[in-house]
Amino acid sequence: MICEFINCSEEFWSFWSDVANCVVAITAIIGTLALYLQLRSIAKQERLEHISQFAARYQNIFEKFPSDIGSEKFLQIKHSKSDTENVARQMRAYFDLCYEEWDLATNRKLIDRKDWDELKGGIKKTIQKAAFSDAWKQLGGPDSEFGEDFKKFIKELHS
DSSP states (O other): OHHHHHHHHHHHHHHHHHHHHHHHHHHHHHHHHHHHHHHHHHHHHHHHHHHHHHHHHHHHHHHTSOTTTTSTTGGGSOOOHHHHHHHHHHHHHHHHHHHHHHIIIIISOOSOHHHHHHHHHHHHHHHTSHHHHHHHHHHTSTTOSSOHHHHHHHHHHHO
16 A cells, blocks of 8 residues: 555656646746846836936037027127137037947947937937037047047038
């Protein structure tokens, strides 16, 4: 009787061992899926945070420009020396930020295509304004620190 119980017990435990192995495998799959979804969510959150940081930096720069900076008549208006110096500083900050984004998107591949297309569209719209176009002529000259590839990028957007 004990031998029958042991034989039965071996079959019984073999079955439950197989069930336990299946449960462990399913749990591992669910855990892996949960981890993947969590990492994907974190990546989206980081992407949103980076875009928000860029937006805040743009806002900070544009808040310091005179309110008529986008006007076609901006260059025709006589501005004070301090206003002119402020505009020059902010233009440099603006093009530095554009360069940083360009570098992150094209050289380092850290900005995805969809976000880069949106950022690039904003740069294109802005540099076509007279004051920005004029500033780029000064900042993007032969002695510029921006490099030829970035200058080419701006030239293509400006066309």
